[in-house]
Amino acid sequence: MREDQEGRHGHCPLGRREVVLGGAALLVAPVGGAEAADNERRPRAGDVLVHSMGPKKGAPLRLEDLPLGGPGVLAFPRDEASGTVLDGSRFNEVVVVRLDPATLGEETRKGAAEGIVVYSAICSHEACPVNMWNDHEKTLVCSCHGSMYDPREKAAVVFGPAPRRLAQLPIKLEGGVLVATGPFDGRVGAVRAA
Amino acid sequence: MSKRTLLAAAALMASAASVQAYTPVTDARLANPEPHNWLMTRGNYKGWSYSPLDQINTNNVKNLAPVWTFATGKRSGHQSPPIVNDGYMFITNPDNQVIALDARTGEEIWRFQGQGPEEFSALHNTNRGVSLYDDKVYVAMLYGDLVALDAKTGKVAWKTTVANWKVGEYMTMAPLTVKGKIVVGISGGEFGVRGFIAAYDAKTGQQAWKTYTIPAPGEPGSETWRGDDWKRGGAAAWMTGNYDVETNTIYWGVGNASPWFGDQRPGDNLYTASTLALDGDTGKIKGHFQYHWNDSWDWDEMNAPTLVDYQHNGRTIKGFIKPARNGYLYWLERLQNGGIGFVDAKPYVYQDVFKSIDPKTGRPTYNEDKKPGTGKRAEFCPSLWGGKDWPFEAYNPKTGMVYIPANDNHCGFLEGKVQEYVAGKWWTGVDIPDIGFTVKKDAKSFGEIQAWDIDAGKKVWSVLYPKSMNWGSILTTAGGLVFNGGTQDRMFRAYDARTGEQLWQIKTSSGIIAPPSTYMVDGVQYVAVQAGWGVDPQFQQGLLSNLIPGWPKATTEGGVLWVFALQR
Numbered sequence: 001m002r003e004d005q006e007g008r009h010g011h012c013p014l015g016r017r018e019v020v021l022g023g024a025a026l027l028v029a030p031v032g033g034a035e036a037a038d039n040e041r042r043p044r045a046g047d048v049l050v051h052s053m054g055p056k057k058g059a060p061l062r063l064e065d066l067p068l069g070g071p072g073v074l075a076f077p078r079d080e081a082s083g084t085v086l087d088g089s090r091f092n093e094v095v096v097v098r099l100d101p102a103t104l105g106e107e108t109r110k111g112a113a114e115g116i117v118v119y120s121a122i123c124s125h126e127a128c129p130v131n132m133w134n135d136h137e138k139t140l141v142c143s144c145h146g147s148m149y150d151p152r153e154k155a156a157v158v159f160g161p162a163p164r165r166l167a168q169l170p171i172k173l174e175g176g177v178l179v180a181t182g183p184f185d186g187r188v189g190a191v192r193a194a
Numbered sequence: 195m196s197k198r199t200l201l202a203a204a205a206l207m208a209s210a211a212s213v214q215a216y217t218p219v220t221d222a223r224l225a226n227p228e229p230h231n232w233l234m235t236r237g238n239y240k241g242w243s244y245s246p247l248d249q250i251n252t253n254n255v256k257n258l259a260p261v262w263t264f265a266t267g268k269r270s271g272h273q274s275p276p277i278v279n280d281g282y283m284f285i286t287n288p289d290n291q292v293i294a295l296d297a298r299t300g301e302e303i304w305r306f307q308g309q310g311p312e313e314f315s316a317l318h319n320t321n322r323g324v325s326l327y328d329d330k331v332y333v334a335m336l337y338g339d340l341v342a343l344d345a346k347t348g349k350v351a352w353k354t355t356v357a358n359w360k361v362g363e364y365m366t367m368a369p370l371t372v373k374g375k376i377v378v379g380i381s382g383g384e385f386g387v388r389g390f391i392a393a394y395d396a397k398t399g400q401q402a403w404k405t406y407t408i409p410a411p412g413e414p415g416s417e418t419w420r421g422d423d424w425k426r427g428g429a430a431a432w433m434t435g436n437y438d439v440e441t442n443t444i445y446w447g448v449g450n451a452s453p454w455f456g457d458q459r460p461g462d463n464l465y466t467a468s469t470l471a472l473d474g475d476t477g478k479i480k481g482h483f484q485y486h487w488n489d490s491w492d493w494d495e496m497n498a499p500t501l502v503d504y505q506h507n508g509r510t511i512k513g514f515i516k517p518a519r520n521g522y523l524y525w526l527e528r529l530q531n532g533g534i535g536f537v538d539a540k541p542y543v544y545q546d547v548f549k550s551i552d553p554k555t556g557r558p559t560y561n562e563d564k565k566p567g568t569g570k571r572a573e574f575c576p577s578l579w580g581g582k583d584w585p586f587e588a589y590n591p592k593t594g595m596v597y598i599p600a601n602d603n604h605c606g607f608l609e610g611k612v613q614e615y616v617a618g619k620w621w622t623g624v625d626i627p628d629i630g631f632t633v634k635k636d637a638k639s640f641g642e643i644q645a646w647d648i649d650a651g652k653k654v655w656s657v658l659y660p661k662s663m664n665w666g667s668i669l670t671t672a673g674g675l676v677f678n679g680g681t682q683d684r685m686f687r688a689y690d691a692r693t694g695e696q697l698w699q700i701k702t703s704s705g706i707i708a709p710p711s712t713y714m715v716d717g718v719q720y721v722a723v724q725a726g727w728g729v730d731p732q733f734q735q736g737l738l739s740n741l742i743p744g745w746p747k748a749t750t751e752g753g754v755l756w757v758f759a760l761q762r
Contacts, residue, residue: 053614090313090618126270127315132625141627143620144317145733161732189312 039088042183043169047077049118049178050085052093058085060177066098066116071133072140072151073097074121077169077180091188093121094169095130095140096178097151105153111170111185116178119155119166120188123147127190130166140166163191216346217280219326221373225439230714232278235323235368236586237711240501241436243588244670245712249719250760251673255688255698258721259761262300263703266291266753272726274323274368275667275709276755282345283713285724286321286368287753290335294348297722298715300757304348310337314359315618317384318729322434323368325376327396332376334365340378340394352399356380356392362618363387368434372444372474375402379431383449383494386426386621391435391446391470393477403477407431407448407465414479415464418487423459426615428452429466433584436498442474443532445501445514449494453623455610456488457567463488467495469516471532480532485518486558490565491547491606492578492622493519499526500589500596505649506537513537515648517587517598519580521545523646524556538651542644543581543602544634547574566608568623577606577631579663579734585680586667586709593691595654597668597676598644603637604663606630631737643668643678645694655694661745663738665731667709669721679706679723682735682749686710686723686756703754707731718759726753 049061052074056065061075072095076087086092101115108117119140121130128144139148139158147160155166167186171178219233227233229246236243250258266272270288276297277284283297290308295301314337325332330351331343338357343350356378357363362385370377375393383389389407394400407429409415419427428451435446451459451466464482467489471481485495499516506513506525514526514534523542527535536556541548547565548558566572585599607630610623620626633640641664643657659681666680675697676689682705688698705727712721727749739747 053616090315123315126317126319127313128317129315129619131619132627134627141625143626144315145729146626146736160736190315 039084039086041086042188043077043086043092043180045180045182046080047086047180048080049075049094049096049171049180050078052076052087061096062176063098063114063173066096068098068100070097070099070135070138074131091120091122093129094118095121097140099152103152108152108154108168111168113171113173113178116171116173117151118169118171118178119149119151120169120184122166122188123162124164124166124190125160125162216282216329218328219279219371220328224371231280232276232711232713233326234277234371235275235434235709236436239437239439241498241586242500242591243586243668243709244590246672247712247714247719248671248673249714250671250675250712250721252675252690252697254760255673255675257761258688258698258758260700260756261720261759262757264295264300264302264755266293266724266726266755268726268753269728269751270319270726271707271728271732272724272753273320273708274724275711276722276724277324277326278711278713279326281715283722284324284331285755286323286333287726288319288321288728290321290337292324292331292333292343292348294331294345297713297720298718306343306348308335308339308341310335311359316364318366318381320366320729322366325369325371327371327374327376330396332369332371332396334367334369334378336364336366338364340369340376340399342396342399354394354399354401357382360618361385361387367432370434370437370444371396372437377435377444379433379435379446381430381432383428383430383432383452384620384622385618386428386452386615387430388425388427389429389431389448391431391472391477405472405477405479407470409464418462418464420460426452426621427459427463427466430494431496432494433496433498436501437474438501438528441528441532443480443528444472444474445498446470446472447494447496447498449496450492451489453610453613453621454490454492454608455566455568455623456490458610458612458623461488467493467520469495469499469534471534473532481529481534483526483534483536483556485522485524486520490567491520491574493580495519497584497586499524500587501528502589502596502648511537515587515589515596517542517582517596517600519582520547521576521581522548522551523598525648525651540651542598542646542653543600544575545581566610568610568612571607571609573605573607573630573632575605576601577604578629579604579730583665583730585665585707588668588670588676590670590691592672592674594647594649595645595691596648597670597691598646599664599666599668599678599680600642600644601640601663602642603634603640605632605634607632631734631741633738633741641681643676643689643694645691657689657694657696663731663734665705665707669710669712671712677710677721677723679710679725681705682727682731682746684725684749702756703750704752705731705749721758722755724753724755727751
């Protein structure tokens with residue numbers, strides 16, 4: 001938190017979004033296969049991360065898409081056998097941040113590749129999108145109630161009402177693209193009755 | 195496998211030894227509620243938040259004490275008033291919970307737990323109460339369903355989907371019952387929705403009408419929008435309306451435009467930041483009043499104005515009083531043709547955006563330096579939370595005063611950008627971390643209660659809270675009292691309605707952001723209110739703790755219903 005007299009707790013958006021798309025591009029059905037692939041299943045080893053929005057939507061994330069030190073970029077996993085983007089569930093969306101590897105905690109580093117860390121983009125408080133960035137604190141920010149997560153330390157909660165960290169998706173860099181090496185290492189979504 | 199199958203709901207029953215018959219709720223009873231009941235959110239159709247009960251009064255309120263409490267088992271913001279009908283009490287809580295209680299003893303009669311989709315995300319996990327009709331209880335689910343429950347058992351009579359949560363529509367308001375129809379409006383002004391108000395047959399759940407709060411091309415008012423902006427122009431209708439029985443007119447408030455920055459949607463943008471007058475049978479728009487055009491400050495005008503008659507320049511006006519979020523207090527007129535006329539307006543908190551207000555139309559002119567835009571940072575007062583957010587003002591016919599839960603000495607700053615629209619995601623033109631909030635450095639207070647003589651147009655007294663905002667709805671009674679919570683210190687207080695003198699207070703379990711209500715059973719008057727801090731007051735408190743040394747970072751969460759009566 002800044003100590004000055006202004007209440008904003010940081011600035012700089014997550015990603016550079018300067019284009020308004022004309023339509024509400026939603027849940028594009030997979031094509032090409034005899035049967036539709038399951039686009040709701042959770043990510044697993046072998047899935048490739050692709051942009052979930054913006055002009056590169058659907059294209060694999062590459063190292064050069066990720067500014068060092070943030071902000072993060074939003075992505076969905078893509079099933080490599082069918083080419084299906086797993087965007088049938090918003091719980092599959094992830095936020096990808098590239099940081100100085102030396103700043104990552106030991107546990108975080110196990111799931112990272114060249115300083116790139118990937119977390120569920122679903123807040124543990126009320127399941128809102130974690131799609132904003134605090135450039136002062138270098139933290140991931142929830143778009144509903146401002147909970148902040150430290151991407152260097154397994155996305156531990158550092159501010160706000162969120163009760164627990166974000167799940168990490170372990171990855172590797174392969175041919176310049178990001179590939180999951182396993183499932184989320186924790187629970188995705190909020191704990192509530194309804 | 196689909197998550198959609200998770201929409202089932204469960205009702206649990208418990209024994210109800212002391213409550214037996216349920217008195218059906220009729221149009222006549224809603225038009226003239228018995229003093230001993232609290233049949234709707236603001237007590238009556240006019241929105242007075244006033245009770246004719248006077249057993250508890252200025253002389254004896256010092257003897258008010260808890261008689262029972264009830265833990266809701268929920269966190270997050272509790273914002274519903276206890277609704278009471280002849281001994282049955284109904285409260286709602288976050289996470290789509292409804293509980294029926296014996297209003298005298300606190301025994302639980304039944305509990306309903308709505309089950310929303312797992313992937314639903316809640317910007318405001320709250321609910322503002324039930325409405326009643328015949329033998330049923332109606333409640334809006336956060337995720338968009340309207341549910342009718344059997345008042346005696348809590349069993350689901352019907353349910354229907356009103357709002358599409360996947361595009362950011364959701365519901366938090368209490369429904370309004372009008373002539374056998376259940377009227378609701380949607381939230382979602384931060385997600386690029388197109389707002390609407392809709393009515394459903396109380397018996398069957400069939401939709402009776404649906405009125406969008408933004409006109410489609412060709413409809414009156416559509417000329418105030420550019421191109422396709424109207425499709426995602428916001429104008430959510432997220433608070434309960436009021437109703438004029440004499441003219442069969444529903445008055446419903448409309449919220450901010452989206453995105454928040456006016457230069458991204460040039461025009462007046464009807465009916466954002468307005469009050470709509472709707473035909474009580476058809477929902478057809480009869481008239482409107484827009485408080486500020488081309489809203490750029492997130493100043494929703496979602497609360498329906500309070501229906502009151504007052505004196506102005508020697509004549510009695512059938513009108514409204516409306517403490518607007520934009521920081522001005524409005525005197526309006528209910529016109530014969532269903533329209534809404536402007537009478538007068540004056541600031542009730544510090545406001546630096548309006549340069550003038552047209553004395554005939556009420557249309558303001560702006561200090562353009564105070565209007566944020568895309569790539570244009572501007573500071574303005576009050577902040578986006580306004581002079582008053584959604585908590586209800588109250589009107590007491592015995593004092594002729596309206597009591598306003600106000601917040602002063604806070605300002606905001608915003609700078610817009612163009613955000614890519616993604617269905618169901620935040621789409622205001624500014625990210626949460628960039629929402630600017632400031633307070634006046636020399637401010638001696640923030641939260642207030644203001645009492646205004648509405649005939650004289652003057653503030654009579656005020657209570658100032660030096661260490662808290664005020665997020666509490668007001669209840670006033672014929673006992674000459676004003677009840678108010680709303681402060682982060684967990685207090686619930688009673689004041690003399692004529693003077694503002696504090697007469698009683700109690701430290702409760704959490705901050706009170708729910709409206710209080712009052713009722714009588716077996717000759718005993720009770721005052722009831724839910725404590726349960728959360729949502730916007732909680733978020734704002736976090737910001738304030740960074741601005742003001744020593745400001746508490748948090749108020750403890752957890753819902754508890756408190757019920758008070760005079761000690762014997």
